[in-house]
Amino acid sequence: MVTRKEVAELAGVSEATVSRVFNGVGPMKAQTKQRVQEAAQALNYHPNAIAQSFARRKSGNLGVVLPYVPKVHLFSTYYFSEVLSGIGAKVKEKGYDLLLSFRSLDEESDYIERFRSQKVDACIILGASDTPSERAQLKRLEAEGHSFCLVNQHFAGESFNEIDADHIGGSYQAVKHLMEKGYRQIAFVNGSAQFSNSADRYEGYTRAMREVGKDSEELHKLYYEGNYSRTSGYRMAASLYARRHEIDAIFAANDRMAIGLMQGLRELGWEAGRDVAVVGYDDSDVARVTDPPLTSVAVPFYEMGSLAAERLLAQVAGEPGGFQVKLDTELVVRQSSSRSAME
């Protein structure tokens, strides 16, 4: 291990001067600087990051918490991958490191421990859901003064830092699109209620449907609920098929359910894009590869991750005030909802 001390000796300066050179602080003679740099080079000296963190009382780490998802190997979803990439890019730009935490089922999640032990300076929490225990944990974090940010999840009544997307608008657009194509009997396949954006999507859907005169009773009949998995979409196919004479289009709250649904319906002889129009949500990779390709609502996950990291790190650096941002979503039209594909 080469320490600062050895560099100082070789360069004939004090240890403090070596630090100054490496941190670029304070005035110093160009010549001194160069001598130090040469000495460091010669010895292959690299400052010890842990010692720096220790002395600075800053870990230099941004934590990212991933939700516990049984069975499904966690990352196998478009959403996490994109958000994480966005965070990673920003964190790197800011000179931070990214510490990943996989949540388990323990009540006291261990990411709280990462905070308390000061192994992270701030934290981005992905896949949070609005349950009493989750709320309580977040409130506790807030009370203890830890900096964190939620992505793609809103907690009504709290002022947590949040980077969300406009799922009301996205859903509204999706349904409007189907209406423009002439559909009116539009079923809505929603995901789990514990995510705020399920409610948002329902809100967007409802708003559009009400505009064409649908009442609560009608909407109720057109409502289905899965859990965002492909399998849940697949399983709902039968129920939707049973009411095929009262349905001419389907809006699913994510692509995975939409795809499961399309597969299930196909097996029953009901083809998406021919017998029924289908629109998904997320515009994930798979939307491009289904048959027919899936019309879907694009969510700027990458940007959301990047922005979350940026704002959070700025806050940690002293910028005052919290933040609650909503980014725009955008409909991407493909064949699953197109009239022409239906001859």
Add this chain to the structure above:
Amino acid sequence: MVTRKEVAELAGVSEATVSRVFNGVGPMKAQTKQRVQEAAQALNYHPNAIAQSFARRKSGNLGVVLPYVPKVHLFSTYYFSEVLSGIGAKVKEKGYDLLLSFRSLDEESDYIERFRSQKVDACIILGASDTPSERAQLKRLEAEGHSFCLVNQHFAGESFNEIDADHIGGSYQAVKHLMEKGYRQIAFVNGSAQFSNSADRYEGYTRAMREVGKDSEELHKLYYEGNYSRTSGYRMAASLYARRHEIDAIFAANDRMAIGLMQGLRELGWEAGRDVAVVGYDDSDVARVTDPPLTSVAVPFYEMGSLAAERLLAQVAGEPGGFQVKLDTELVVRQSSSRSAME
């Protein structure tokens, strides 16, 4: 900030005793232990992880390096997600933390800096490729005495730690499967040559083909090369279609290319599973959702990640000897290669 000192005072013991309690070392009276625990609880004391790392001269972090992949938002691939999940689970089990590094294009990758600055105790390198500069960097790492492990990539002639999968066997199985179905004119769509497992797959393919008497010239005519992206598969469709009378099956080196290929061929009127048999590789999520569902070779990515972390951490903990492991792959048959689907 609550420190050990305050806990010691409240409990009426020395600081060292507090440490002992928290680390469970040395003999101690049950009563002392309890007094310390109560004091800690009362003060809401949590040991400072950075200070511990500093004193122990161990970061407690396992680094994971992700390759630079332009354009494609990095995680959007099954492989990384799975491996990372596997690593995450193991790392957590072992009480380590996971530090993610996204590689950029810089020559001196910054993960080397993570090593030199001792921010990680060891490193798992994903998506490495066999280029001269990469080899040189790895050799340098080795020379500097850093512990690292490669996943899904073999460097011939080196003794780096590696967790790989049997891609020769996997490919051999895939081709044999097609042969059992009666196909003989089997084209091979490979990925980039800089990955050792491209060569492995070619090797497995060749072995099977030679067994039925194919010579080099024939194999040459059946060889295509993309870059593992869906787009590259899509673009190759035309070339394959042009030679459709000399091809009755296609083995693609990953699912993404297989899917692009199937899409491209369909647009040309050549349906996978009807006009031509197709087998992919990776058995990723999408293999289940294509139409027809894609026969593919399953690779135990999750286990590979988990094993890599386990062996590497054991090595860091002092276990002697390096490791080079190859896990088995397994063919998963679906409709894209089935005769029945071809009427």
Add this chain to the structure above:
DNA sequence: ATGAAAGCGCTAACAA
């Protein structure tokens, strides 16, 4: 422009 020195919170060797 540079040096001296006091920590940072903990581990671990040694003493008692």
Add this chain to the structure above:
DNA sequence: TTGTTAGCGCTTTCAT
């Protein structure tokens, strides 16, 4: 069984 103490490598304040 418990206390004392010397670091760990660096940052930062205060002198000079």
